[in-house]
Amino acid sequence: xxxxxxxxxxxxxxxxxxxxxxxxxxxxxxxxxxxxxxxxxxxxxxxxxxxxxxxxxxxxxxxxxxxxxxxxxxxxxxxxxxxxxxxxxxxxxxxxxxxxxxxxxxxxxxxxxx
Amino acid sequence: xxxxxxxxxxxxxxxxxxxxxxxxxxxxxxxxxxxxxxxxxxxxxxxxxxxxxxxxxxxxxxxxxxxxxxxxxxxxxxxxxxxxxxxxxxxxxxxxxxxxxxxxxxxxxxxx
Numbered sequence: 035x036x037x038x039x040x041x042x043x044x045x046x047x048x049x050x051x052x053x054x055x056x057x058x059x060x061x062x063x064x065x066x067x068x069x070x071x072x073x074x075x076x077x078x079x080x081x082x083x084x085x086x087x088x089x090x091x092x093x094x095x096x097x098x099x100x101x102x103x104x105x106x107x108x109x110x111x112x113x114x115x116x117x118x119x120x121x122x123x124x125x126x127x128x129x130x131x132x133x134x135x136x137x138x139x140x141x142x143x144x145x146x147x148x
Numbered sequence: 149x150x151x152x153x154x155x156x157x158x159x160x161x162x163x164x165x166x167x168x169x170x171x172x173x174x175x176x177x178x179x180x181x182x183x184x185x186x187x188x189x190x191x192x193x194x195x196x197x198x199x200x201x202x203x204x205x206x207x208x209x210x211x212x213x214x215x216x217x218x219x220x221x222x223x224x225x226x227x228x229x230x231x232x233x234x235x236x237x238x239x240x241x242x243x244x245x246x247x248x249x250x251x252x253x254x255x256x257x258x259x260x
Contacts, residue, residue: 077250139191
């Protein structure tokens with residue numbers, strides 16, 4: 035399956051600052067990537083679909099101006115959390131579709147907003 | 149909306165026993181299902197998948213069973229080991245959509 039990396043693995047920031055998270059597909063070119071958010075002891079919730087060369091598709095209730103997604107190339111998508119607040123603290127995970135309908139996930143990024 | 153749910157939030161088993169993790173889904177149009185394993189602080193790891201034209205699929209020490217009549221999915225782990233301790237998620241996908249819908253998750257605790 036696809037090998038996916040994320041950077042950073044964890045980040046702590048002050049309230050009001052912006053944080054960028056990178057998702058890279060290391061061995062697979064991906065025209066689509068997915069961004070999920072996971073709160074403690076909860077399931078994964080899809081935030082948005084990142085599309086190479088076009089705008090991301092956001093799920094209902096996800097603020098596109100707060101969670102900026104840029105799919106710069108076939109191997110890189112970035113998620114920027116703008117004006118972060120403590121309630122944005124969460125585990126952010128990206129995924130890359132495989133050859134079939136499977137999705138392969140990155141290791142996740144733990145965001146803590148003070 | 150459509151959802152995928154689990155019957156048991158926590159499952160405790162003895163090392164060496166077989167484990168069965170269950171999942172109920174509500175979207176009869178779903179045609180692809182996946183089981184993921186997630187260890188603490190890590191991303192989900194693919195375990196096994198199954199399409200709706202099958203009712204059973206086996207992997208190494210794992211078997212997935214699909215009962216479309218009652219919209220039920222299960223993951224069987226043979227000879228459960230301490231390294232199997234994790235949270236297990238089922239996920240479903242409907243034809244024509246590339247989004248996965250995740251269930252609530254079941255924590256598997258393996259005791260020596």
